[in-house]
Amino acid sequence: MKVVNIYKRLVTLSLVCSAVGLSGCTSLGVEPWERDLLAKKEMALTSAPIDASLDDHIYFSKEATSGGRSFGGGGCGCN
Structure with missing residues (x-):
């Protein structure tokens, strides 16, 4: 009984893994x-x-920097 249950789980797992691998x-x-x-x-x-x-312009006025919007820190040198 346990061997059949383990076999079914292995088959299901292998089918799921192959489906994910092929559609990746x-x-x-x-x-x-x-x-x-x-x-x-x-x-x-x-x-x-x-x-x-x-x-x-608003960003420059508040941060005292220009450009580099995506970088951390500001114009005060407290990075």
Whole structure:
């Protein structure tokens, strides 16, 4: 009874692992026919350049730094 139960679990586990392994690489990036949609102006990270420049000005005024939004620390040298 226990041997049959262990066998069923091993078969189920191997089927699940093989299904996951075979489907793991089905989508690797953007296909060539999808690139036209990603190149549109609306798909940019900042689709409104005026809003982005206003945000940069506010960030610069508060942090006393320019550029490097994604970096830690500020302009005070207390990094």
